[in-house]
Amino acid sequence: MEKAEVEEKVTPFPVVNSSSSSSGSSTHDTISLASNHDDNASSPTPPDQQEYAVVSFSPNDPENPYNWSMKKKSILLLCATLTCLNSTMGSTIASANLFPLLSAEFHVPVGPQSVLPASLYLMGFCFGPIIFAPLSETYGRKPILVTGFLLFVASTAGASVAPSWWSFLLMRFLCGTFGSPPLSVFGGVIADCFGDEVQRGRMLMVWSASTFVGPLGAPVLGGFVGGIWGWRWVFWIALIFAGVTLASVLAIPETLAAKILKRKAERLNKEEPREDGRRWVAPAELSQKSVFVTLKTTLLRPLELLCGEMVVVLTSLYIGFIYSVFYMMVQIYYAIFVGVYGFSPGVSGLLFTIIGLGTIIGCFICWWCDPVTLRLSAKHPTKRAEYFRLPLACIGGPFFVISILWIGLSARSDVHWAVPFIATVPYGIAYNIMWVAMINYVADAYGIYSASALAALGTTRSVAGALLPLAIEDMLKALGIAKSCALLAGISAALAAVPLCFVAYGDKIRAASKFSAALKIEGQREEAALGRTMSHISAV
Known part of the structure; x- marks a missing residue:
């Protein structure tokens, strides 16, 4: 019962890491700025409603x-x-x-x-x-x-x-x-x-x-x-x-790390399917959108x-x-x-x-x-x-x-x-x-x-x-x-004053950047998501 409660608090669709990445290391830079255009992007939905396991890179993964x-x-x-x-x-x-x-x-x-x-x-x-x-x-x-x-x-x-x-x-x-x-x-x-x-x-x-x-x-x-x-x-x-x-x-x-992990998930689903029925997915698939939205x-x-x-x-x-x-x-x-x-x-x-x-x-x-x-x-x-x-x-x-x-x-x-x-x-x-x-x-x-x-x-x-x-x-x-x-x-x-301007005011310019702010927020979300995933793994 305690484990079920932990799973419910973590995510409505329980997530575990792949066996090849038990350390919990995540792929570098798999964030998406789609949240700037879609308020629902912060709550990614998996491809289907089944439980799934997230593939990531281990610290010394040769595929990274x-x-x-x-x-x-x-x-x-x-x-x-x-x-x-x-x-x-x-x-x-x-x-x-x-x-x-x-x-x-x-x-x-x-x-x-x-x-x-x-x-x-x-x-x-x-x-x-x-x-x-x-x-x-x-x-x-x-x-x-x-x-x-x-x-x-x-x-x-x-x-x-x-x-x-x-x-x-x-x-x-x-x-x-x-x-x-x-x-x-x-x-x-x-x-x-x-x-x-x-x-x-x-x-x-x-x-x-x-x-x-x-x-x-x-x-x-x-x-x-x-x-x-x-x-x-x-x-x-x-x-x-x-x-x-x-x-x-x-x-x-x-x-591209996101593409490599997606191929890794496909390979694992074909060659090493999980006994519990969970499907391997790459982090990028968690916020997968239509081709039209992606292209836009x-x-x-x-x-x-x-x-x-x-x-x-x-x-x-x-x-x-x-x-x-x-x-x-x-x-x-x-x-x-x-x-x-x-x-x-x-x-x-x-x-x-x-x-x-x-x-x-x-x-x-x-x-x-x-x-x-x-x-x-x-x-x-x-x-x-x-x-x-x-x-x-x-x-x-x-x-x-x-x-x-x-x-x-x-x-x-x-x-x-x-x-x-x-x-x-x-x-x-x-x-x-x-x-x-x-x-x-x-x-x-x-x-x-x-x-x-x-x-x-x-x-x-x-x-x-x-x-x-x-x-x-x-x-x-x-x-x-x-x-x-x-x-x-x-x-x-x-x-030639442009680089001088950046040296003098670059920190203020970057601080006022909406794109940089969104990038930072998405990075924090990614870290928080990883933290929730790791909490779930340790609890399970």
Whole structure:
């Protein structure tokens, strides 16, 4: 009788833990923000009215991505890097270096249309993250990555055989749309696998570096291969690379804990059914909703973050602008080294890759500064998040401004070409450390919903990267190289105040965040539910 009373107080549907997780450890981050939209979500109902047993991870469970070997995680990171190289390489593969060949093939006049192949690709980047990233938080990372990349390969093949300018542009848009999942979903994958924030930050830094290398190598490919064999060969080589990378995407394991536990419950029900008739279920099944409600919640999440989270809004503005400056620099470099110094398009693209050296140096700087930022954040526990991630962004902002001015003001025929060329190294360093710092700050703030937060950033970044470079040709004609760079540097200087603002007021901004408050409440509910479950287990 006493046991029955305990069960009744605990839950109307008695819950016990799986035998594989007798410690009571719960899966990391299985909460849902559906309670923001549905008042009844706080009282989850099981799939049916029978008694059931909840599956969770034991402390050293090998199925828990946190417990995977470093070798397995490194292979996963390599897959993420290769996939992002493919996606980002496509953004500049049809840049200024290749457009003369496209213009001759499709009879397109030189002018604003020269940036359409890159801009439409980035427009695809706008829509893709909003759809794919939140779905990966509900249905798993692997299905979204595999589906997206298969369609990306197909779209790349379509671009390589496009019979007309408009069909080529359509394929470019589809390439961007289906090439976007790695840029947001893999951020969630890394968060799934690396629990330690220092290690997670370093892995995100390595992954982020691949998003810089891809756009740098594509202009070289377009300049040299296109000039020798034609523009279609450029896309065929990209297709071969994508095909090889597809094998790694197909081989990656699922990393979303909720999906892994659901599969574990299904396996236990099939292979190890309980003698008492109780059915194994995953924690995510306790609050299972209709497909329509799930899709509505997950697809709106990035927009909810983008419209209601000051951290996401300000970071999106900053990241979006410096990202668009990167694509403007592709055009500016062409104007400098082809227009001013008379180099070939291929050599111009090769010189642009020096930004990659700055990116690599920036990675080492971020790595070396981890111990410093850890000590700094320990001294400021109320602002730990800000002092742990943002000091480098505060330093990188001014250097970014200086490097743009350096490039623009030194790009003259009476100045040796090496002077603006050398400036690309500090530009690459500043760009990388700002990017890594801000991305890590957002990823830390939103946990397993980092994929949606990164999707919100990716959307605004891609909108800016698609639209702002459309003005670069007219801006260069009207203002010239020096004044155009000065204008970009001035706007960058104003936006460099964003990380400083977070350092000064970040704790207050996060405290006023409705999303963060809801996330905290859901976490407390999850802990309370686990406590009730454990009380029931010990009582039974």
